[in-house]
Amino acid sequence: xxxxxxxxxxxxxxxxxxxxxxxxxxxxxxxxxxxxxxxxxxxxxxxxxxxxxxxxxxxxxxxxxxxxxxxxxxxxxxxxxxxxxxxxxxxxxxxxx
Amino acid sequence: xxxxxxxxxxxxxxxxxxxxxxxxxxxxxxxxxxxxxxxxxxxxxxxxxxxxxxxxxxxxxxxxxxxxxxxxxxxxxxxxxxxxxxxxxxxxxxxxxxxxxxxxxxxxxxxxxxxxxxxxxxxxxxxxxxxxxxxxxxxxxxxxxxxxxxxxxxxxxxxxxxxxxxxxxx
Numbered sequence: 306x307x308x309x310x311x312x313x314x315x316x317x318x319x320x321x322x323x324x325x326x327x328x329x330x331x332x333x334x335x336x337x338x339x340x341x342x343x344x345x346x347x348x349x350x351x352x353x354x355x356x357x358x359x360x361x362x363x364x365x366x367x368x369x370x371x372x373x374x375x376x377x378x379x380x381x382x383x384x385x386x387x388x389x390x391x392x393x394x395x396x397x398x399x400x401x402x
Numbered sequence: 403x404x405x406x407x408x409x410x411x412x413x414x415x416x417x418x419x420x421x422x423x424x425x426x427x428x429x430x431x432x433x434x435x436x437x438x439x440x441x442x443x444x445x446x447x448x449x450x451x452x453x454x455x456x457x458x459x460x461x462x463x464x465x466x467x468x469x470x471x472x473x474x475x476x477x478x479x480x481x482x483x484x485x486x487x488x489x490x491x492x493x494x495x496x497x498x499x500x501x502x503x504x505x506x507x508x509x510x511x512x513x514x515x516x517x518x519x520x521x522x523x524x525x526x527x528x529x530x531x532x533x534x535x536x537x538x539x540x541x542x543x544x545x546x547x548x549x550x551x552x553x554x555x556x557x558x559x560x561x562x563x564x565x566x567x568x569x570x571x572x
Contacts, residue, residue: 318426319433320497348564349419352501353430361496377570383419385570387505394489394499 307341307378310358317350323357330362334374345379355391363395403445407454410447417561420509421456421554427502428458428552434498436462436550452558453516461549464523468492478525479540486520486527486538506554511536516556521547 313329316322326342333340344350350358362371377388404422408415425443432441444457466481472492475481484490486507491500510516511529518529524546528539 319430348416349423351423351426351430352499352505353427353434353497356496356499356501360499364496372572380568380570381419381564382568383423383509383564385568387423387501388570390488390501390505391499394501395496397489398499 307343309343309345311346317347317354319351320353320357323354323359323361326358327361330359330375331365334362334366334370339374339376341376341378343379344377344381344384347384348381349383350387352387352391355387356395359388360391360395363392363399368392368396403443406445407447410449411452411454411558411561413558413561414563416563419564420514421454421556421561424506424510424554425456425458427506431502432458432460432462432550435465435468435492436460438462438549453555454558455553455555457551457553459549459551464548464550465520466523466525477542478523479527479542480525482520482522482525482527483538483540486529507536510554510556514556514560516554519553520550521553522550523547 308329310326313326314322330340403425404415404418407418407421429441433439438460441458441460446455448455465485466475466478469475469481469485469492473484475484486503487500488504489500491498507518507529510518511531515531520527521543524543526541526543530537
């Protein structure tokens with residue numbers, strides 16, 4: 306089942322905006338469910354939003370688990386680039402730590 | 403802000419995504435790093451050159467002061483230069499990954515062909531595209547600016563609508 310991010314939050318700017326998205330994904334992961342998030346009609350997101358909504362999942366789950374259980378669809382190029390950059394930066398910091 | 407710019411440039415508002423996100427990133431930086439919760443935005447359209455100028459400023463501690471909380475920094479211009487590097491942030495934790503300014507420079511300078519100038523404390527950084535890459539010129543100023551100003555100038559011609567129907571492949 307596809308969940309629209311616009312149905313979870315109404316703004317995509319700040320860390321606080323992204324927290325409910327991560328909470329939703331965590332609740333699904335806790336049940337052993339896979340998650341499909343749609344970013345349809347979301348033109349752009351900030352790095353703070355992505356860090357809260359998605360990257361924060363790394364505090365509880367491995368990157369492999371996220372890749373295997375989280376799909377992201379209907380994205381603009383800006384959204385895809387931002388998600389990739391934020392995860393790349395987070396993985397590098399965790400590797401360096 | 404976006405409707406005003408879209409009307410001046412006669413563009414679909416969706417073509418201004420990178421501009422909008424860049425301003426939102428800077429406002430987040432003010433909230434996260436400046437020690438203040440007030441920022442100012444100035445917009446100007448230059449019809450003869452068909453470019454849009456946006457300045458975002460705050461009167462907070464400044465990028466050099468914030469960076470010195472985490473790094474050994476020889477001078478203010480070096481601090482600003484370092485702050486624009488991917489993965490560099492003065493904060494720890496998941497909340498700040500040091501991505502925002504790197505993305506801003508990529509979008510405004512590399513993709514859009516615009517310029518970004520940053521003035522903070524005694525540091526001044528100019529960023530522009532040259533030879534297919536982002537060129538950064540850093541210099542130290544005699545006068546100190548008590549806070550930070552980001553100035554972005556973008557040509558209208560390169561602002562285009564980005565379709566939203568791709569899937570992220572990990």
